[in-house]
Amino acid sequence: MATTIVTKYGGDAPAASDIVRGELAVDTENGRLYTENSSGAVVELGLNPEGNVNITGTLTADAGIDIDNINIDGTTIALSSGDLTLDVAGDISLDADGGDIRFKDGGTEFYKVAKNGDHVQLFSTIQDGDLTFNGFDGASHIVALTLDMSEAGFATFNNGIKAGRDISAFGANTGSSANRMALSMEGSGVSRIICNGPDGSTNGTFEVFTAYSGGTGSVKLGIDASGNVGIGVAAPLDMLHLKGADPSIRFEDTSGDAYAKIEADSADEGSIRIQADAGNSGANSIIRFDIDGGEKARLTTTGLGIGTSSDFGKLRIEDTGWSSGSPYGTVAYILGGDVNDANWGHLLVSQSGTTTGSRGKISFGANGDNPIAGIKAYYAGATYGHLDFYTRPSGGTSTQRMRIDSSGNLLVGTGSGSTHIIKKAVSVGSVVLEVAGNNLGARFYNADGGTPNAANTAVAVYSVGATGRSVNAAGTVNANGADYAEYERNNGLSISKGSIVGFKEDGTLTLTFSEAIRFAVKSTDPSFVGGDTWGTEAQVGAKPNNPTRIEDESDADFESREAEYETDLATFEEALEAARQLVDRIAYSGKVPVNIQGATAGNYIIAVAADDGSIDGQAVADPDFTQYKLAVGRVNRILDDGRAEIAVIIH
Numbered sequence: 001m002a003t004t005i006v007t008k009y010g011g012d013a014p015a016a017s018d019i020v021r022g023e024l025a026v027d028t029e030n031g032r033l034y035t036e037n038s039s040g041a042v043v044e045l046g047l048n049p050e051g052n053v054n055i056t057g058t059l060t061a062d063a064g065i066d067i068d069n070i071n072i073d074g075t076t077i078a079l080s081s082g083d084l085t086l087d088v089a090g091d092i093s094l095d096a097d098g099g100d101i102r103f104k105d106g107g108t109e110f111y112k113v114a115k116n117g118d119h120v121q122l123f124s125t126i127q128d129g130d131l132t133f134n135g136f137d138g139a140s141h142i143v144a145l146t147l148d149m150s151e152a153g154f155a156t157f158n159n160g161i162k163a164g165r166d167i168s169a170f171g172a173n174t175g176s177s178a179n180r181m182a183l184s185m186e187g188s189g190v191s192r193i194i195c196n197g198p199d200g201s202t203n204g205t206f207e208v209f210t211a212y213s214g215g216t217g218s219v220k221l222g223i224d225a226s227g228n229v230g231i232g233v234a235a236p237l238d239m240l241h242l243k244g245a246d247p248s249i250r251f252e253d254t255s256g257d258a259y260a261k262i263e264a265d266s267a268d269e270g271s272i273r274i275q276a277d278a279g280n281s282g283a284n285s286i287i288r289f290d291i292d293g294g295e296k297a298r299l300t301t302t303g304l305g306i307g308t309s310s311d312f313g314k315l316r317i318e319d320t321g322w323s324s325g326s327p328y329g330t331v332a333y334i335l336g337g338d339v340n341d342a343n344w345g346h347l348l349v350s351q352s353g354t355t356t357g358s359r360g361k362i363s364f365g366a367n368g369d370n371p372i373a374g375i376k377a378y379y380a381g382a383t384y385g386h387l388d389f390y391t392r393p394s395g396g397t398s399t400q401r402m403r404i405d406s407s408g409n410l411l412v413g414t415g416s417g418s419t420h421i422i423k424k425a426v427s428v429g430s431v432v433l434e435v436a437g438n439n440l441g442a443r444f445y446n447a448d449g450g451t452p453n454a455a456n457t458a459v460a461v462y463s464v465g466a467t468g469r470s471v472n473a474a475g476t477v478n479a480n481g482a483d484y485a486e487y488e489r490n491n492g493l494s495i496s497k498g499s500i501v502g503f504k505e506d507g508t509l510t511l512t513f514s515e516a517i518r519f520a521v522k523s524t525d526p527s528f529v530g531g532d533t534w535g536t537e538a539q540v541g542a543k544p545n546n547p548t549r550i551e552d553e554s555d556a557d558f559e560s561r562e563a564e565y566e567t568d569l570a571t572f573e574e575a576l577e578a579a580r581q582l583v584d585r586i587a588y589s590g591k592v593p594v595n596i597q598g599a600t601a602g603n604y605i606i607a608v609a610a611d612d613g614s615i616d617g618q619a620v621a622d623p624d625f626t627q628y629k630l631a632v633g634r635v636n637r638i639l640d641d642g643r644a645e646i647a648v649i650i651h
Contacts, residue, residue: 016042124149207234250278258282307331312369349377356380356551359388374398380406380551388415406549418546429464453535454543454576481527483590483648487534487583495584497524498595498643500607500617500632509584513609513616518651521594521632523587534583540575544568587648591636599635599644606630619644 012027014034019025019042025034037043071078086092094101096115102125103111110129114121124131128150135142148154193208208221222230230236233243242249248263261278265271276299277285289297297306307318319331327333336346350360358379363371371392378386389402403411413423424432426446433444449465463470471477489508495501501509502516510516523529533539547561594605599619606623607630610616619635620627633646 013044014042016040205234256282258285351377351379354379354382371398378403380549381553384549409548416548418548428466451536451538453532454537454540454572455535455580479527481525481590483523483526483587483592484528484530485523485526485585485587486529487531488586489582490584492582493584495522496595497522498593500594500596500605500615501584501586502607502615509586511614513607513613516607516615519607519615519630519632520586520588520650521592521646521648523585524593526585526587527590529585531583534579535576540579541572543572588650589648591645592633592648593639593643594633594646596644597642599638601635601637603635603644604628604631604649605633605635605644605646607632 013032014025014027016036019034019036021036021038021040023035025042026032027034032044034042034044069080069082070084071080077084098115101113102109108126110124110126112123112125114123122131124147130149131147132143133145135144142158144158146156148156193206195204195206205225206221206223207219210218210220219230219234220232222234222236224230224236228236228239228241230241230243232247233241242264246263246265248261250259250261252259257279258277258281259279261273261275263273263275265273274287276287285301287299288295289299295309297304298309299305303312303314303316305312305316305318308316310316310318317331322329334346339345349362351358356379359376361374361376363374365371373392374390376388376390378388380386384406386403386405388400390398391401392398400415401412403415405411405416407418409417410420411417411423412421413425414421422433422444424446426432428446428448430446431443432446435441435444445464447462447464447470449468450463450470452460452462461470488503491508491510493509493511495509495511499511499522500519501511501522502513503518503520504510504515505517544565547558547565549558594617596605596617596619599605600621603619603621604623604627605617606620606627608616608618617632620631623631629651631649631651633649635644636647637645639645
């Protein structure tokens with residue numbers, strides 16, 4: 001501290017030569033105080049006579065300095081009451097030297113100004129504290145702009161916005177929902193336009209709302225970054241995407257009040273409805289389909305025409321321009337996968353009625369609208385029916401020619417039957433059916449006589465009563481069997497094939513040698529058999545027919561008739577078998593095995609009495625006439641099992 005006080009009178013500051021370090025110089029004329037600092041310079045320290053403080057260096061006051069009601073203490077200037085006015089003739093500069101300029105109220109910071117690089121930052125430092133820009137229009141206080149910090153800086157202008165060029169919203173690429181610009185009226189239920197920021201690329205989206213309230217609203221128009229337009233949807237998935245309850249497009253001409261619509265349904269099934277004259281205010285409305293500048297199809301109130309403007313019927317398809325090559329005259333082509341239900345197919349032609357005999361029909365025509373043939377489905381019951389085939393004779397109407405009934409029977413020339421039938425109404429002996437190849441074949445004629453045996457067989461042929469003929473053959477009739485046989489009554493005996501049998505005087509068979517007047521051999525494998533009358537209707541009755549379902553017959557009734565048929569058939573077959581047991585086939589010519597061992601080819605087989613009186617056989621090389629009359633055949637060869645195969649001899 002100063003050790004010497006030097007006085008001076010003159011009004012000028014002392015020179016460096018007038019004072020040394022450690023001295024305090026007092027100018028007695030004006031009361032100013034001076035001293036020398038560590039650098040050897042003279043500095044003024046004190047209060048001048050005008051009451052002004054002039055401090056060239058540093059003023060240190062640990063307890064602060066009080067000036068009037070202003071306290072200066074450290075980094076704080078406090079005003080106990082009243083206003084603080086900074087009134088300067090030049091600029092007021094606040095230099096924080098890298099720090100912030102902060103504003104407080106009662107010690108609580110509420111606002112600050114900061115520098116970030118070359119940018120000025122304004123901060124509302126109270127949580128959710130808004131920034132407002134205010135003014136006075138000469139009549140009232142105006143909040144011109146509010147930045148709502150509780151809404152991430154949402155800006156509200158008191159009036160409109162004028163821009164010399166574009167109004168742009170910029171921000172970090174943080175996604176469309178966090179970086180957008182919205183235009184709307186204040187309040188609930190307003191319309192709103194939102195330009196969303198980038199969605200991860202360099203493009204944003206555009207949305208138009210109605211009934212916007214509380215941060216949510218109904219999107220009425222949206223355009224995404226690809227240029228897709230959505231009506232009723234914010235994120236369109238196609239170039240034009242409509243979404244809503246029954247979304248529709250309306251087409252209306254200015255010349256009238258009729259209009260057309262394309263509308264999707266509300267069942268969430270992706271259905272679509274196309275309406276011509278949706279309000280039914282016009283007449284003769286159509287939906288027309290054009291390709292390559294020409295009409296290809298037309299839908300009217302009565303039907304659809306493809307390849308024609310005519311709508312004859314509900315569907316009409318025409319293509320008369322084909323001349324050669326693909327598609328080879330094909331007008332309609334239906335291709336589908338395998339049908340996995342036997343009741344259905346790739347094309348269904350039906351009818352709406354349930355009356356017996358009602359039909360769904362496919363007609364075939366010529367010379368335009370002129371049907372000449374057809375196929376009909378005949379309704380016979382709730383879930384079954386027949387398929388009928390029709391042709392149209394000259395000068396007549398369509399007539400049924402053939403039927404495949406619900407049981408699968410093919411019926412030609414008749415409408416009912418329990419089996420496949422080919423029938424033609426011609427006179428006896430006239431041709432009913434001809435089956436031929438490139439040249440000749442077989443003909444089947446109308447027969448009127450005979451009753452074939454009812455035993456199971458591959459073919460049963462009736463005869464023409466006038467001639468008695470059943471088969472006329474231009475060539476041979478060939479068979480696997482080796483002998484000709486006839487049925488003979490056997491008196492209930494059980495006779496093995498190849499056994500030697502005897503004939504009694506009444507013509508019936510016997511196995512006792514003494515009862516026989518002549519002998520023969522039971523056939524093993526005949527090619528032709530005569531005397532086949534034991535199983536005719538006269539002997540065993542008529543064989544029952546498999547029932548055919550009657551029209552409109554219930555399942556229970558049909559099943560009952562089927563069960564009755566099965567019972568009747570079993571009874572008939574039992575009677576037939578009983579009649580068959582009473583006859584045996586006896587060989588009358590050809591070759592037949594005989595149950596005799598030890599013979600030699602060329603031997604004669606003669607009937608002899610066995611020890612028990614039954615009929616046996618004996619091989620004789622050179623029989624006498626008495627033995628020859630007992631012969632049943634001559635040995636042709638010896639079979640692998642040792643039996644003799646003989647050529648039949650009948651006496």
